[in-house]
Amino acid sequence: MSAVYKIPESVLVVIHTQALDVLLLERADRPGFWQSVTGSKDAPEESLWLTAVREVQEETGIRIGGEATLPSAVPADNLRDWQLSNVYEIYPVWRHRYAPGVTHNTEHVFGLRVPRTMPVTLAPREHLNMVWLPYREAADRCFSASNAEAILQLPSFQTA
Structure with missing residues (x-):
């Protein structure tokens, strides 16, 4: 049986409120490392939009485009592709997840506006804690430079 490797193309989804508060998640495999929602494509043909929807859920x-009566659902148009991408070197501690010789990942940035009262249910195998912070404080807490930079750009992507 051959190994299944992660695809080196991912999404970063900055979940935020209208008031520019940002949701950060603490990694279960690296306590103290805070980040936005991130995740790789499951298959080469999976669209970035579907990757973002799947990873957020x-x-x-949080269900994007889900039934409006569900407390954990938001309209699909609340998810915005910021048309930004970052190419970065994969941290050595996580390179074993990728095919031999893969050292870089391309990350595509999305923003998701949600109400501050949005119920959040963490995936316990992935995250230990969550916190809502004003966007500048959230950027300061991120361990990833590309995540911090995306958060700092939030005001320019915020729409009414």
Whole structure:
């Protein structure tokens, strides 16, 4: 049986409120490492949009485009592709998840606006804690430079 490797193309979803508070999640495999929702494509043909929708639901329980009567659902148009991408070197501690010789990942940035009262259910295998912070404080807490930079750009992508 051949190994199944992660695809080196991922999404970063900055979940935020209209008031520019940002949801950060603490990694279960690296306590003290805070980040936005992230995740790789499951298959090469999976669209980035579907990757973002899937990862948000898996990591937070928030359903994008779900039934409006559900307390954990938001309209699909609340998810915005910021048309930004970052290429970064994969941390050595996580390179074993990728095919031999893969050292870089391309990350595509999305924003998701939610109400501050949005119920969040963490995936316990992935995250230990969550916190809502004003966007500048959230950027300061991120361990990833690309995540911090995306959060700092939030005001320019915020829409009414």
